[in-house]
Amino acid sequence: MGNYFSELGENVISAKQERVRELTQRALADGVDPVEIINSGLIPGMNVVGARFKAGDMFVPEVLMSARAMNAGMELVKPLLVGKEVPSQGKVVLGTVKGDLHDIGKNLVSMMLESAGYTVINLGVDVSAAKFLQAVKENKPDILGMSALLTTTMLGMKDVIELLKEEGLRDQVKVVIGGAPISQEFAREIGADGFAPDAGSATELCHQLVAR
Amino acid sequence: MSLSMYPALNGGQFRLFNDRQVNAIHEGVVRLLEDVGLKVKSKRAYEIFEKSGALTDPAAETVRIPRTLLEKAIRTAPSRVTIHGREEKDDVVLEKNRVHFGTGGTVMYALDFETGERRLTHTQDVRDLARLVDGLENIAFYVIHTYPADVAEKDVDVNRFYWAITNTTKPIMGGMYTLEGLREAIKVSEMVAGGADKLRERPFVSFITLMVSPLVMDWHYTDFLIEVAAKGLPLAVPSEPLAGATSPVTLASTITLNLAESLAGLTLAQLVRPGTPTLIGTTSSIMDMKTGTYVAGAIESSLINAGIAQMAQYYGLPLYATGGQSDAKLNDAQAGYESAAQAMVLGLSGANWVHDAAGLLECCTTVSYEKTVIDNEILGNVLRVLRGVEVTDDTLAIDVIKAQGPGGNFLAHPHTAEHFRSEFFLPQVSDRWNRITWKQSGSLDAHARAHQLAEKVLKTHRAVPVEPKLREEIRRLFPGITGEDLG
Numbered sequence: 286m287g288n289y290f291s292e293l294g295e296n297v298i299s300a301k302q303e304r305v306r307e308l309t310q311r312a313l314a315d316g317v318d319p320v321e322i323i324n325s326g327l328i329p330g331m332n333v334v335g336a337r338f339k340a341g342d343m344f345v346p347e348v349l350m351s352a353r354a355m356n357a358g359m360e361l362v363k364p365l366l367v368g369k370e371v372p373s374q375g376k377v378v379l380g381t382v383k384g385d386l387h388d389i390g391k392n393l394v395s396m397m398l399e400s401a402g403y404t405v406i407n408l409g410v411d412v413s414a415a416k417f418l419q420a421v422k423e424n425k426p427d428i429l430g431m432s433a434l435l436t437t438t439m440l441g442m443k444d445v446i447e448l449l450k451e452e453g454l455r456d457q458v459k460v461v462i463g464g465a466p467i468s469q470e471f472a473r474e475i476g477a478d479g480f481a482p483d484a485g486s487a488t489e490l491c492h493q494l495v496a497r
Numbered sequence: 498m499s500l501s502m503y504p505a506l507n508g509g510q511f512r513l514f515n516d517r518q519v520n521a522i523h524e525g526v527v528r529l530l531e532d533v534g535l536k537v538k539s540k541r542a543y544e545i546f547e548k549s550g551a552l553t554d555p556a557a558e559t560v561r562i563p564r565t566l567l568e569k570a571i572r573t574a575p576s577r578v579t580i581h582g583r584e585e586k587d588d589v590v591l592e593k594n595r596v597h598f599g600t601g602g603t604v605m606y607a608l609d610f611e612t613g614e615r616r617l618t619h620t621q622d623v624r625d626l627a628r629l630v631d632g633l634e635n636i637a638f639y640v641i642h643t644y645p646a647d648v649a650e651k652d653v654d655v656n657r658f659y660w661a662i663t664n665t666t667k668p669i670m671g672g673m674y675t676l677e678g679l680r681e682a683i684k685v686s687e688m689v690a691g692g693a694d695k696l697r698e699r700p701f702v703s704f705i706t707l708m709v710s711p712l713v714m715d716w717h718y719t720d721f722l723i724e725v726a727a728k729g730l731p732l733a734v735p736s737e738p739l740a741g742a743t744s745p746v747t748l749a750s751t752i753t754l755n756l757a758e759s760l761a762g763l764t765l766a767q768l769v770r771p772g773t774p775t776l777i778g779t780t781s782s783i784m785d786m787k788t789g790t791y792v793a794g795a796i797e798s799s800l801i802n803a804g805i806a807q808m809a810q811y812y813g814l815p816l817y818a819t820g821g822q823s824d825a826k827l828n829d830a831q832a833g834y835e836s837a838a839q840a841m842v843l844g845l846s847g848a849n850w851v852h853d854a855a856g857l858l859e860c861c862t863t864v865s866y867e868k869t870v871i872d873n874e875i876l877g878n879v880l881r882v883l884r885g886v887e888v889t890d891d892t893l894a895i896d897v898i899k900a901q902g903p904g905g906n907f908l909a910h911p912h913t914a915e916h917f918r919s920e921f922f923l924p925q926v927s928d929r930w931n932r933i934t935w936k937q938s939g940s941l942d943a944h945a946r947a948h949q950l951a952e953k954v955l956k957t958h959r960a961v962p963v964e965p966k967l968r969e970e971i972r973r974l975f976p977g978i979t980g981e982d983l984g
Contacts, residue, residue: 346914389906482933
């Protein structure tokens with residue numbers, strides 16, 4: 286049984302999607318606990334990917350391919366988890382603020398978070414404060430992430446935080462922000478919980494905030 | 498240093514001369530050799546030329562080489578020379594417009610890796626720079642580029658070659674200081690190879706002699722040349738005219754003179770032993786007209802090299818070339834732009850064995866560990882350019898664009914993961930983080946980052962070793978070898 290786990294992990298690392306699917310099927314047929322497949326096989330593999338990415342030995346597209354391989358296994362396991370909780374690092378609502386159409390940086394954060402085991406609700410671009418608020422109410426995320434590339438739109442982040450306060454929701458969600466013009470000082474100024482300068486550290490930031 | 502080495506790449510995109518100009522230079526070479534000739538100070542060389550039908554003048558000690566003799570030598574010299582590594586994976590094939598970059602020198606000083614202070618070089622530098630070169634993926638060979646000041650002159654050659662051979666499996670080349678030292682270095686190489694015939698079969702050491710500009714064959718180096726050629730080991734015969742000082746200031750003339758001198762060396766090597774693997778060569782540069790000194794980082798040096806590379810390809814002879822240097826005293830902007838400009842020109846010219854391309858500062862007098870790492874990165878950029886842009890259905894990726902559609906992105910598409918490592922050069926020294934992350938990691942400049950990378954290689958990298966028993970035997974036989982072997 287241990288063999289399944291280490292082989293699953295290796296194939297997540299090397300992003301062999303088909304092989305992960307096959308191994309998951311065989312493990313399930315052998316009666317391996319679905320939760321164990323995730324916790325002892327798929328996730329540990331992805332953790333190695335995360336460490337290698339941080340060390341500079343793996344790159345963004347490879348992380349995303351490994352995540353895809355992991356998901357190939359997840360898809361088979363998830364339906365069997367009825368009544369049990371699907372292991373997740375946490376829930377994140379993401380969006381680019383109003384008036385800003387920049388997509389790729391925020392999507393990269395989204396993909397990196399998913400590959401690290403988060404459930405991500407991606408609201409897209411040009412998201413109004415009201416829409417962020419509604420998503421927080423509906424999804425009850427652990428983290429709300431906002432992105433902006435323009436100095437003219439980044440102030441929209443403050444509006445969202447103010448609205449959360451007015452609605453009495455500010456304490457229930459951690460707010461993180463990012464984007465080229467954003468700095469730690471700005472995050473402090475508008476009362477955000479955190480700031481990450483790049484997609485890799487966004488994942489780490491979320492880990493820290495969720496652990497708190 | 499997990500990225501794999503680039504395969505041999507073709508340069509030659511940069512052409513200086515049209516056919517008429519190539520012919521004019523060639524006729525100039527023939528005229529210099531036929532009409533002027535060389536002063537040959539080596540008695541052995543003089544006699545070999547005399548016996549072979551060269552026109553000699555004993556009073557002036559000159560040898561004039563007729564066109565037929567030159568042409569015959571060009572024919573008997575191999576147009577493809579393999580310079581072997583101690584391990585086959587490191588073999589370097591020199592021909593046509595294939596490009597490889599490596600170290601070169603020889604220098605007396607190093608910027609100390611711990612203190613940064615300029616100091617004399619030691620046997621430990623020969624050892625550690627060999628290890629560094631072994632661990633850097635864009636440096637293809639190790640031309641021993643330091644002179645160990647911690648041993649007696651008679652032991653310099655054997656130390657240089659011993660520490661090189663035992664610390665890298667990449668091809669090794671070096672100059673020599675004494676004839677006895679040369680013989681010891683060859684003996685050590687034969688022991689590691691498993692015999693003289695084994696070494697001749699796969700020579701992982703080769704040697705550099707030189708002509709003295711203008712038009713002199715020194716007795717010392719010419720005797721070395723004869724010794725190496727007789728052994729059948731690969732040989733480079735460069736010359737080093739300095740435009741404006743030891744050759745006319747015009748680059749066309751410097752190129753022509755350089756070729757004439759080097760081809761005279763090649764002719765001698767072929768007369769000693771027809772078929773001797775011989776690289777014609779250039780270490781030419783200019784005399785700086787402000788300081789009145791030799792400079793290494795001049796862009797004209799690269800133009801001379803590019804011209805000679807085109808001529809070498811015309812003759813069908815492999816070339817020992819020079820480029821990627823700087824005259825800066827430390828790893829500043831000058832060090833970067835001079836080295837990068839030179840290396841790019843040399844690569845695009847299709848020069849085969851480009852030495853001096855890693856680690857040198859200060860008019861080829863000082864070596865820097867950090868510069869070696871920075872040059873490895875410069876060479877990675879150059880090799881990326883030489884590899885060009887591949888056009889196939891797969892690289893055009895029309896289907897991928899179609900699949901993603903307008904407004905989609907390609908970051909998470911398997912096509913990206915599959916190709917980015919070969920499409921993009923992945924730098925190790927360059928900092929591409931935003932300012933915040935850069936500051937968090939200590940606001941390091943390129944020199945400091947290169948220092949960290951060099952440290953990592955020196956701490957962790959070990960070349961495939963030479964058997965400890967064999968090393969002990971060699972050291973018993975040559976007690977002049979000084980320094981500590983690494984495991």
